Amino acid sequence: MTASTAADRPSAVPRDALRAALPAVAGRLPRITLGVWPTPVEPCALRRDLWLKREDLSAPQYGGNKVRCLEPVLGHLVERGVRRAVGTGAWGSNQALALAIHGARHGLETGAVLFPQPPSAAAADNLRSLLATPCAVTLLPNIALFPLAWLRARIAGEVIVPPGAAVPRGALGHVAAALEVAFAIRAGEVPPLRHVVLAVGSTCTTAGLLVGFAAARSLGLIERAPTVHAVRVTPWPVTAHRRIVALARGAAALLARLGGPDATERRALAEGLRVSGRQLGRGYGHPTAAGRGAIAAFDGVAGPHLDTTYAGKAGAWLLDEGAALDGPTLFWTTKSAVQPPLIELAEAPIRRRVRRWLERGGAAPP
Ligand SMILES: Cc1ncc(COP(=O)(O)O)c(C=O)c1O
Known part of the structure; x- marks a missing residue:
């Protein structure tokens, strides 16, 4: 698979979704642009009503969700x-x-x-x-x-x-990602989403998305925040539900301090999050048969290629319990499509x- 970037594709989603939605926040939050935004949202051939947020394509030097x-x-x-x-x-x-x-x-x-x-x-x-x-x-x-x-x-x-x-400031990076999705929904590039599925390891990405979708809702960009289904790749208590919500509240409080909407309400954040530990297997970094199955399934429809530690386990949940989800679902593809040069052994x-x-x-x- 070749790594294309969002820059190649026409989209109504702004390059800087945070600035477009929340100019005051963008003016006060120091950031360095490392990625190529927005990352594409694409339909996935694996099933109807399944979409991909291509965070794997976030940067040509090295992408993935950590950018x-x-x-x-x-x-x-x-x-x-x-x-x-x-x-x-x-x-x-x-x-x-x-x-x-x-x-x-x-x-x-x-x-x-x-x-x-x-x-x-x-x-x-x-x-x-x-x-x-x-x-x-x-x-x-x-x-x-x-x-x-x-x-x-x-x-x-x-x-x-x-x-x-995984600190509030880091999670704000993912608020921008959720806002991109909200703009894509508003532009009709993707249907109103009911569910988002992703791997949760340190909790930073999941927490930021919860805040971002809550903010998008309070700004009127979307009518309803999708339920975020976080698939554990690190064990409880690292990925305890209340820990993810606590980081989300920290990020929401920082967003509000910077002049953004108040998305700190605990109940709303907690209700928008489901956490599953069923794909963790023997623990962090241990490949699972179901994860390998998901990797093969995605490879079978020309990718993106998932990894055994993170995205493969989230993919396994998507294809197993996630098969019962009703309505448009967005799978967050988090493992970089680009591998930087390797040192000779x-x-x-x-x-x-x-x-x-x-x-x-x-x-x-x-
Ligand atoms: C490829 C990949 N996917 C998912 C995750 C999980 O994201 P988070 O640590 O923000 O929960 C990570 C974390 O390092 C990752 O590297």
């Missing part, structure tokens, strides 16, 4: 004069890679502190891509060392981007254990 959260997070850092930021997450972290790729494009030095995860093709490719960038990578041998490594980095004066950039400055992990991931089905 959205990094726009306001990096905007804030650069405004504060920060010159170096450290990403955090698993060895195959999409956020750390997105930070390294896009940070470098904007003159930011980057580091990454990463903990192990089960081997997979996508995770191995991400680490090889990360090692091919100038990012200073620390590969922890054990997740138990992560809090200590974080503390040491803080003491050393590092600015740390938490896993998934022989050149990678890594310990033997990491090399074995990369080899096992490389041998796994993509």
Whole structure:
């Protein structure tokens, strides 16, 4: 599949949906444009009334959903004069890679502190891509060392981007994505949606979408906010319903402080969210048979290609429990369609254990 971008397609959706819907907020929220907006919304051949929000196409250098959260997070850092930021997450972290790729494009030095995860093709490719960038990578041998490594980095004066950039400011990046969808509905490019389905890992994307759809409703862009179905790829309590709603309320409060509509009402946010843990399998990063089935199903209709850690599990839910959803449904395709260059294994400055992990991931089905 070739990665096209929204810029190729005519659409009535504004390039900067946040500015078009909420000019005061856009004027006060520092952002750096990292992606190509709007990402397309397309019908999916897998079934009737199924649509795709192509967040996989969000940036030609490296896309996926993490580009959205990094726009306001990096905007804030650069405004504060920060010159170096450290990403955090698993060895195959999409956020750390997105930070390294896009940070470098904007003159930011980057580091990454990463903990192990089960081997997979996508995770191995991400680490090889990360090692091919100038990012200073620390590969922890054990997740138990992560809090200590974080503390040491803080003491050393590092600015740390938490896993998934799951902070209110990061979630505001996804408010812009929800507003794009609302504009597409208003322009008749997509029918009024009843459901949105996506993977939830750090909670940033889901929380931002909840706020964005609530804001779109209060601005009169859409009549009704779709129900957001978040499919766990990390376990409870990381992805507890109340934790996602709490981040959404934090993002809504920030939006209101910046001059946006008040979307902080807990009940409305909570009622718009359903969380399912049925596709998690053995846990974060462990591929599942159902996830592989969903990947094959999407490949069978020419993509987008999903990954085993995130989008494949959300796809599995969509094709299983999600088959019973009534009305137009939008599947959020979150894994970047573009893979940045990989370091040659022989050149990678890594310990033997990491090399074995990369080899096992490389041998796994993509
Ligand atoms: C490809 C992909 N999909 C989905 C998610 C889940 O998004 P969030 O962490 O915002 O819940 C992530 C998080 O890193 C991701 O990398």
